[in-house]
Structure formats: structure tokens, C-alpha cells
Amino acid sequence: MTSTLPAVTTTKVPAQRQPAPETGSARRTSLPDRLRSSRSDLLLCGALLVAILVVQGWNIADYPTLSDDEGTYLAQAWAVQQGKGLAHYTYWYDHPPLGWIQLALLTWIPSLLSPESMTVGSMRVVMLLISAISAVLVYILARRLSLPRWAAGLAMVLFGLSPLSVVLQREIFLDNIAVMWTLVAFTLAASPSRHLWHHFGAGLAAATAVLTKETMLVILPALFLTMWRHSHRDTRKFAITGAVTACVLIGLAYPLFALLKGELIPGGGHVSLWDGVKYQMTRPGSGFILDSASGSHGVLRSWLYYDRVLPLGGLAGALLLLATWRWSVTARSLAGPALTVGILALLALRPNGYLPAMYVIQALPFLALVLAGGTASVAHAVLRRRRGEGEKRYFTGGRYALAAVLAVAAGAYVVPRWYDGDHTAVTADANAPYRAASKWLASEVENPEGTRVLVDDALWLDLVHEGYRPGLGVIWFYKADLDPAVTKTMPHGWKDIDYVVASPTVRRDAVDLPNVKAAIEHSTPVATFGTGDDRIEIRQIQTASGGVR
Structure with a gap:
């Protein structure tokens, strides 16, 4: 009489169910090993x-x-x-x-x-x-x-x-x-x-x-x-x-x-x-x-x-x-x-x-x-590559x-x-006019601390470091029209400004800014750096009598 062993004694764990230990070991891989790989x-x-x-x-x-x-x-x-x-x-x-x-x-x-x-x-x-x-x-x-x-x-x-x-x-x-x-x-x-x-x-x-x-x-x-x-x-x-x-x-x-x-x-x-x-x-x-x-x-x-x-x-x-x-x-x-x-x-x-x-x-x-x-x-x-048998190597x-x-x-x-x-x-130098304008305002203006000048923000910090008063001495030109905290210090509008640095940005946006536009119209250039539309003009404000401030 032949006896048969129960099927359960011969059951094996399928191979595909074994990745967990590998994953764990992979996560424990040291940093040097990961860098080498x-x-x-x-x-x-x-x-x-x-x-x-x-x-x-x-x-x-x-x-x-x-x-x-x-x-x-x-x-x-x-x-x-x-x-x-x-x-x-x-x-x-x-x-x-x-x-x-x-x-x-x-x-x-x-x-x-x-x-x-x-x-x-x-x-x-x-x-x-x-x-x-x-x-x-x-x-x-x-x-x-x-x-x-x-x-x-x-x-x-x-x-x-x-x-x-x-x-x-x-x-x-x-x-x-x-x-x-x-x-x-x-x-x-x-x-x-x-x-x-x-x-x-x-x-x-x-x-x-x-x-x-x-x-x-x-x-x-x-x-x-x-x-x-x-x-x-x-x-x-x-x-x-x-x-x-x-x-x-x-x-x-x-x-x-x-x-x-x-x-x-x-x-x-x-x-x-x-x-x-x-x-x-x-x-x-x-x-x-x-x-x-x-x-x-x-x-x-x-x-x-x-x-x-x-x-x-x-x-x-x-x-x-x-x-x-x-x-x-x-x-x-x-x-x-x-x-x-x-x-x-x-x-x-x-x-x-x-x-x-x-x-x-x-x-x-x-x-x-x-x-x-x-x-x-x-x-x-x-x-x-195709996997067909007839594919040629060439x-x-x-x-x-x-x-x-x-x-x-x-x-x-x-x-x-x-x-x-x-x-x-x-190789190109696109900022020589800005550097020259900054240098002129630092060396040619006798009393920076008492001078008020409208600039774009590309020059604002340059002039702060040269002794101009931040906020009220050197003024970001938008604020001369749009910030009440600044405009209240300008009771006479453009007449309270000494210089305006007419960069391309200032000239472009002055159209919608009355004080800045008037400052440009009532000023004359005392220094110009660069040429054409990219030029930077330093303009000094003229008084009604024809003098300068």
C-alpha cells in the first residue's frame, strides 16, 4: 500500500515574493556606495x-x-x-x-x-x-x-x-x-x-x-x-x-x-x-x-x-x-x-x-x-531595433x-x-553709462547729503553709498508721484528736486508721472553718458528765473 505525503509539505515560497529583504538592504546602502554607483x-x-x-x-x-x-x-x-x-x-x-x-x-x-x-x-x-x-x-x-x-x-x-x-x-x-x-x-x-x-x-x-x-x-x-x-x-x-x-x-x-x-x-x-x-x-x-x-x-x-x-x-x-x-x-x-x-x-x-x-x-x-x-x-x-529574425545588420x-x-x-x-x-x-559692456553716471554724481555734486535727485532703482543704492540720503535725498522716481510719504515732502512738486537722472526707464515711464515729466521738461543736461536711446542724462532743474536750484 502506497502512502502519499500531504501537498503542504512540498510547497515552496515563490521566488517573486522574496524582494523585501533586497529592498531593505538597498535602503541601508551607505552613502559612499551610492556615490560610487x-x-x-x-x-x-x-x-x-x-x-x-x-x-x-x-x-x-x-x-x-x-x-x-x-x-x-x-x-x-x-x-x-x-x-x-x-x-x-x-x-x-x-x-x-x-x-x-x-x-x-x-x-x-x-x-x-x-x-x-x-x-x-x-x-x-x-x-x-x-x-x-x-x-x-x-x-x-x-x-x-x-x-x-x-x-x-x-x-x-x-x-x-x-x-x-x-x-x-x-x-x-x-x-x-x-x-x-x-x-x-x-x-x-x-x-x-x-x-x-x-x-x-x-x-x-x-x-x-x-x-x-x-x-x-x-x-x-x-x-x-x-x-x-x-x-x-x-x-x-x-x-x-x-x-x-x-x-x-x-x-x-x-x-x-x-x-x-x-x-x-x-x-x-x-x-x-x-x-x-x-x-x-x-x-x-x-x-x-x-x-x-x-x-x-x-x-x-x-x-x-x-x-x-x-x-x-x-x-x-x-x-x-x-x-x-x-x-x-x-x-x-x-x-x-x-x-x-x-x-x-x-x-x-x-x-x-x-x-x-x-x-x-x-x-x-x-x-x-x-x-x-x-x-x-x-x-x-x-x-x-526590430526583433524579427530576418532583420539585416546593415x-x-x-x-x-x-x-x-x-x-x-x-x-x-x-x-x-x-x-x-x-x-x-x-565680452560686451552694457553698463558703462550707469557706472559713469554714478561716478559723476559722487564726484561733481558738492553736497550729496543736501541734494535731492530722481533716479531709477538701478542707481539708487549706488548713490546711498555715496552719501545721498536714502528715501528723501535720492528718490526712486516713481515715488515722487505715487508715494504720499514722499510727495508730502515735495510741496512745490518738481521745483523741490535738484537733479533728475534720465535713464531709458525714467524717460519711458515719465509720461504717466506728472512730477517726473515736469522735472525733465524744466531741466537741462549737464552730463550725458552713452548714445541713442540707451543714453543716461544727468539733468539739473532750472528755476523760473532761468537759474539752477
Whole structure:
């Protein structure tokens, strides 16, 4: 009689159920081991970072031309450092103050060591730190979105070495800081380890980006799409809920700040957050971007003047990825950046929206990612091998030859144009008129402390360091008409001014500022630096009797 053993005694644990110990050991891998395994990425990223910092840092103080916005943000940072409040004049709710508070932290040590260096040209160097962090984050994000190493390097090159990027990332704009925090948020959202705290941190970083420059709010849907795709199915609800909660709670700090100061809604004798929002929503538009006569089209032309490859190529890459989303793994991985480009493009196409020159800064890293991703997708399609038995080897070789020809053709188109743009950035001196005007006002005016001069903010801190009284001696020209705290010190209007520095910005905006316009009309130039529309005139106010003040 034959006996049969119970089946249970021969049951084995299936091999596919054994990964848990491996996962645990992988998580316990030491930092040196992880660095060794990522050596190729570190070497490539490090080499590209050095190249980016050299190109962006060389000649940074002299090109591009100093802008009034740069001077405003730096002057507000200076006011924070000096304990004079959130701005160098009456603070009103145009942008959340977190952006220039971060600038104050970045410039604190340089200004402490050399107070006179707290000027726009010299302090541009701190933007290199922002550029470096952002460039590295572009590489990391590209790798986390499953791009091959070469494509991640291409994204970093596109972001850091495009002439458009070199020019705009040098400037002291809040947008550059906000973009850095947005990239932190996307990088955490795409974390391969899928820790809940990574998603919570992504929400915090997103809120920081919005409080740095409020326009980053429009990108949040793309961020949460990225988080949705890269979160674990079992913890997705917790991840998204935690990120949204963190973002909202931190974001509410700004209206809470206004509420606690009694400045949430309009009232007598104070500014308000509501007025700031109303101004932003009702400010005059700059026209349709495709209308050749509009201001928006002029802004577009200025972007394309520096570089056509990144804006147009990135837009084409986003369209390609969105069109192939259903059947392309690369397209699905880059859904978040592609959606970001789509959102920003649609907003720029508003019939009568306001389009500032720095608007494209928000799109630069995502344009680079989708252009690199589109290139990787095309390369994969060209080089993909068929698995059929009858495929001939020379056919595969032809695919590699085609890929090489396409790469050489792309390089032949891009490199000369980028070389010209980047060569201008590292050699041209666009700020000699500003330096000369600053030097003249420091040496030729006998009593700076008792002199009142209207300037744009690009020169404001220069003159503060030369002994002019901040706020009432050297006056940011807008405030001579728009700030009651300043206008009440000018009972006779333009007659209470000694000099006006008529830079391109001052001449352009004086049309809508009665005191500034009158000051220019009732003055004569005593020194002129530069030529044409870019000239800077130092004009001395004339009295009714024909004399000077």
C-alpha cells in the first residue's frame, strides 16, 4: 500500500515574493556606495556645472544692462538688512516679500564685509548660486523622469548655456529664485523612494516658490500631476493630501500677514493686499503676442533675439510629448514638465494679457526638459531595433548613421548661434553709462547729503553709498508721484528736486508721472553718458528765473 505525503509539505515560497529583504538592504546602502554607483552622473553633472558657471559668471556685472526691477529687489533686500522694514519705501502688496528676504540672506555676508558692494552690478554674483542649484536640479529631475544620462546632460546644457538663459539668469529677478524652489518641488515629487515626507516637502517647496513670485501658482497643477504619477498607489491619497495641505497652509501666511497688519482690505491711510491683487488683475495688457504691433510681440522678439532653439524647440518638444502621451513611455514620464510648458504658453497667448520680459524664466527649465525628452524620444524611435529574425545588420547600422547625421546637423545649427550670443554676454559692456553716471554724481555734486535727485532703482543704492540720503535725498522716481510719504515732502512738486537722472526707464515711464515729466521738461543736461536711446542724462532743474536750484 502506497502512502502519499500531504501537498503542504512540498510547497515552496515563490521566488517573486522574496524582494523585501533586497529592498531593505538597498535602503541601508551607505552613502559612499551610492556615490560610487552614481559616479558617471556626478562627473557629467559636475563638468557641465563648471562650464555653466564660467559662462554665466564671466562679465556678469557688465552685461546685460542693469534694470530698474533688479535695483528694486536689491534695494528692498537692503532695507530688510538695515532693519528698515520690508522695502526702502512704503511697502505695498505688489509681490510677496519672501523673495527679497531670501535676497537679503544671500547678500548679507558680502554686504557685511564690503558695504559699498551692495549695488546691482556687484551683487549679481549671488545669482550664480541660484543658477548652480537650479542647473543641478534640472539634471537630477531629468534622471528621475527616466531620461538617459546623455539626455539629462542635454537638458542641463539647454537650461544653463542657452544665451537666453545666460542673460536672464544673471539678473537679480525673483523669478530665478522662484524657479529654483519649483525645481526642488518637482524633484521631490518625482522621488523614486516615494517617501511621504518627500511629497510633504514638495508642497512646502511649492508654497515657497509661490510666496517668492506669485505667478508660480499656475504651475501647481503640473506639479501635482507629477506627484500623482510618481507616488505609490497605496499611499497616493495621503501623499497628495499632505502636499496640498502643506502648500495651502504655508501659502496662507501671506494673507494672514496682511490681516494681522490691518492691511487685508482697503481703508483710510494704509495700503492693502486687496488693492495689490486688484492692480495685478486690472493692469493694462500688452496685447496679443502674435500681433506684430503689440508690446507682447516685442517681448517675444526679444526672447527670440537671444535664442530661438530653446523657446521654439522646447515648445515643439512639449507638443510632441503631449501628442504621444498614450504610447510613449518618455512622454508619460515628462507629462508634468510638458503640461507646465503648455500652461505657460496658453497664458502667454491671452488676447490682451500682460507679458513681462522675465515671464519666460519660469518656463526655461521645463523647456529644456521637454526638448531633451523629445530628442530622446526621437533618438529611441530612430535607433530602436526590430526583433524579427530576418532583420539585416546593415539596416541597424543605417539607423545609427542617420542618428549621427541628425546630431551633427543639430549641432551645426545650434553651436554658431549660441556661440555668438554667449560671446556677447562674456565680452560686451552694457553698463558703462550707469557706472559713469554714478561716478559723476559722487564726484561733481558738492553736497550729496543736501541734494535731492530722481533716479531709477538701478542707481539708487549706488548713490546711498555715496552719501545721498536714502528715501528723501535720492528718490526712486516713481515715488515722487505715487508715494504720499514722499510727495508730502515735495510741496512745490518738481521745483523741490535738484537733479533728475534720465535713464531709458525714467524717460519711458515719465509720461504717466506728472512730477517726473515736469522735472525733465524744466531741466537741462549737464552730463550725458552713452548714445541713442540707451543714453543716461544727468539733468539739473532750472528755476523760473532761468537759474539752477
